[in-house]
Amino acid sequence: MGAMTKRTARAEPLSRERIVRTAVELLDTAGARKLTFRALTERLATGPGAIYWHVANKDELLAAATDTVVADAVSVEPGAGDSPREAIRSVALGLYEATEAHPWLAAQLAEQFARRPWGSVAPRVFEALGRQVRALGVPESGWFTATSALMHYVFGVAGQNAANTDMAADLPEGETRTEFLEAASRAWEALDPEAYAFTRAVAGQLRDHDDRQQFLAGVDLVLAGIEASVPGAASA
Incomplete structure (x- = not known):
């Protein structure tokens, strides 16, 4: 039975694409560490030498896995009637959903941008967002800043979502996210009314908020600021 299993696992020729796809599966189930x-050799039923032929080391493998997931996330083709704003929202949402589906992704995005901006990941995200920023009519002098602002917002929320996912995994047995937010909301409502008047006022919104809708609302706020930089926007 073991021999039959190995032959089945090796039925698909070993390739860089297959190695990276398997790495993504391992990352999803076990994490980067x-x-x-x-x-990988156990999952692919091969020897380490065969893998090293395609991928030099773990850093290269993590970069390739990140790029594969990001490429899928930003490959949303805008509809024929979609505006640049709608296209940006689609790309941003694709990245947001990718970080939800792949808990390791947020940390790797930060790693790739901070340490390997010359790699494939940073240009891919910048291109997907930047083309639409340009299409909004933003002056060329503002392209880098506007695209960076969008990217940092998306990645910031992605990082927070990853932290939330880790937190949810550590909740006491039987406690749900809803119950956690309810407890946090009650704690805010109990704060000193003079020192924390604003925080008390929004405590109910903490309890009832939807992460996805809050994320898209934030994208819209960033876009409103970017669009305000377009010549003639104030009089439009």
Whole structure:
């Protein structure tokens, strides 16, 4: 039975694409710390030498896995009637949903942008957002700043979502996210009314907020600021 299983696993020729796809699966189930070449060789039923032929080391593997997921996330084709604003929202939402589906992704995005901006990930995200920023009519002098603002907002929320996911996994047995937010909301409502008047006022919104809708509302706020920089926008 073991031999039959191995033959089945090796039925698909070993390629860089297959190695990276398997790495993504391992990252999703076990996280970055447990992604090792040994784990890959077991999953792919091959030897480490065959993997090293396609991928030099773990850093290259993580970069390739990140790029594969990001490429899928930003490949949303705008509809024929979509405005640049709608296209930006689609790309942003694609990245947001990717970080929800792949808990390791937010940390790797930060890693790739901070340490390897010359790699494939940073240009891919910048291109997907920047083309639409340009299409909004933003002056060329503002392209980099506007695109960076969008990107930092998306990645900031992605990082917070990753932290929320980790937090949810550590909740006491039986406690739900709704119950956690309810407790947090009550704690805000109990704060000193003079020192924390605003925080008390929005405590109910903390309890009832929808993460996805809040994210898109934030994208719209950033876009409103970007669009205000377009010549003639104030009089439009």
